[in-house]
Amino acid sequence: MSEKIEIGTILTGKVTGIQPYGAFVALDENTQGLVHISEITHGYVKDINEHLKVGDEVQVKVLSIDEKAGKIGLSIRATEEAPAQPAAKAKKPRKRQAAAAIMQEDDGQQGFNTLKEKLQEWIEQSQR
16 A cells, blocks of 8 residues: 555545445555545435546545555545535424423422422323
């Protein structure tokens, strides 16, 4: 394995093979790494062939190096800026009506009560 390759380095490589789980990228004549399917691009990738083909030149970031196994983990996604999410798809907080109802029925006591003191009250609430 090449000594000059370090984690976090961004390199240009050439796609040498595509499998259902990822794409193999040659970094130089002697070194190649794997871009896992989850690291191809931002968002869901169903078929790698829709994004890459053998012979493509790609920018990759080195994520991991396993000297013993001779494996290098790469990412194309890490070299690209994440797309902005549209405001319409932003997650909205869920309403918590049950919690609000319990808070309204509170008898005004403040502070902490033991479970034993609240147990009977909870049983009555659950039967309503």
